[in-house]
Amino acid sequence: MNGVDATLPHGGxxxxxxxxxxxxxxRAMDRFLAGxxxxxxxxxxxxxxxxxxxxxxxxxxxIRLTRSYxxxxxxxxxxxxFRILKNRITDHQRRSTVRNRVFxxxxxxxxxxxxxxxxxxxxxxxxxxxxxxxxxxxxxxxxEAAVHALPARQQQAFMLRALEGLNVADTAQAxxxxxxxxxxxxxxxxxxxxxxxxxxxx
Amino acid sequence: MKRQDNxxxxxxDAEFAARVAGRLRDSADGLDAQTRSQLNxxxxxxxxxxxxxxxxxxxxxxxxxxxxxxxxxxxxLLRPVADSPQPLAPPGLDAPDLELLMTDESLDMLEDLEFYxxxxxAEMDGGAAG
Numbered sequence: 001m002n003g004v005d006a007t008l009p010h011g012g013x014x015x016x017x018x019x020x021x022x023x024x025x026x027r028a029m030d031r032f033l034a035g036x037x038x039x040x041x042x043x044x045x046x047x048x049x050x051x052x053x054x055x056x057x058x059x060x061x062x063i064r065l066t067r068s069y070x071x072x073x074x075x076x077x078x079x080x081x082f083r084i085l086k087n088r089i090t091d092h093q094r095r096s097t098v099r100n101r102v103f104x105x106x107x108x109x110x111x112x113x114x115x116x117x118x119x120x121x122x123x124x125x126x127x128x129x130x131x132x133x134x135x136x137x138x139x140x141x142x143x144e145a146a147v148h149a150l151p152a153r154q155q156q157a158f159m160l161r162a163l164e165g166l167n168v169a170d171t172a173q174a175x176x177x178x179x180x181x182x183x184x185x186x187x188x189x190x191x192x193x194x195x196x197x198x199x200x201x202x
Numbered sequence: 203m204k205r206q207d208n209x210x211x212x213x214x215d216a217e218f219a220a221r222v223a224g225r226l227r228d229s230a231d232g233l234d235a236q237t238r239s240q241l242n243x244x245x246x247x248x249x250x251x252x253x254x255x256x257x258x259x260x261x262x263x264x265x266x267x268x269x270x271x272x273x274x275x276x277x278x279l280l281r282p283v284a285d286s287p288q289p290l291a292p293p294g295l296d297a298p299d300l301e302l303l304m305t306d307e308s309l310d311m312l313e314d315l316e317f318y319x320x321x322x323x324a325e326m327d328g329g330a331a332g
Contacts, residue, residue: 026252033248037241038230055240062248070252143225162223163230190215193222 029070032077033062036164040085043159046147047089048096057092061085078166082174086156093152146196150189153177157185158193 037058044054061084069080147155153175160171161182171186172179211219233241 022252026249029252030245030249033245037245038233038238039227041233041237041241042226042230051237055237055244058241059244059247062244063251066248066251140225140229143222147226158219159226162219163226187211187215190211190219194215194218197222 025070028074029066029077032074032081033065036078036081037062039163040081043163044085044089046144046159047152047155048092049148053092057085057088061088064088078164079170079173082160082164082166083176086174086176090152142197146193149196150192153181153185154189154192157182158189161186162190 040058040061041054044057045051048054048057061081064084065077065081069077072080147158150158156175157171160166160174161168166174168179168182171182175182175185177185
């Protein structure tokens with residue numbers, strides 16, 4: 001690649017320019033994803049309560065964003081990313097419901113014979129292990145449980161507004177609803193969390 | 203504590219939300235090394251999408267595999283079983299559910315599919331033996 005620009009005819013310059021743009025785009029996307037990945041993971045983990053599933057969801061979200069929206073303006077990436085994340089979480093939750101029905105049908109997990117789910121029995125990651133969970137404070141566990149217990153739309157509004165810091169318009173775009181709905185879901189989430197955690201957090 | 207209505211966020215609510223968000227942010231910043239490493243790998247895999255790929259590696263091959271997987275499962279679940287008193291599909295599980303269960307562009311369900319096939323076969327074997 002050295003010295004390509006100065007020596008090649010127009011086609012070569014065009015190619016080099018395109019490669020430079022592509023490299024810039026890749027760097028910008030790398031920065032963006034690196035900036036949101038940990039919080040996105042926590043959002044997914046709180047929603048699905050499983051670290052491995054959360055990791056899959058975040059990875060899938062990253063791939064879909066880069067595959068379909070990398071050429072869009074950077075300012076649009078955050079709402080798009082969280083829109084995809086939300087859809088993936090919802091999809092995961094719906095699929096889990098169907099999967100549980102299949103397990104029940106073929107004999108697993110019925111009330112009469114609560115056989116262990118072999119997938120759930122498989123060894124998890126570090127953050128799922130008891131000693132790791134013990135390290136998490138009681139207050140944090142209560143917070144996680146309270147956030148998880150929120151209705152899905154309230155949970156999304158709270159996480160996007162409070163944790164991710166998206167404004168109302170971007171949150172509305174990410175959630176696929178009106179700005180008024182975002183405000184309603186957010187305030188209800190805050191009131192609910194405050195009522196649940198009040199003793200520990202106020 | 204008195205509130206005007208359930209859509210109003212008071213300064214106290216905002217302060218509370220900021221505190222909660224701060225704790226959640228801290229927990230995200232404090233992810234263990236294994237998770238951070240896996241997130242990094244996931245990011246690099248996603249960034250590979252920005253590299254040009256040969257045409258044969260693109261969508262159609264994956265779409266074909268997904269279609270074949272769905273067809274295989276449909277045949278397996280819906281084929282008639284001569285002397286089985288069991289229904290052919292789970293009660294309440296209709297075509298959209300099956301589609302939801304089986305279709306996934308990332309093909310992660312293929313692993314589950316293999317598992318379900320094995321599980322169902324084991325179930326039938328067990329039933330036949332007992």
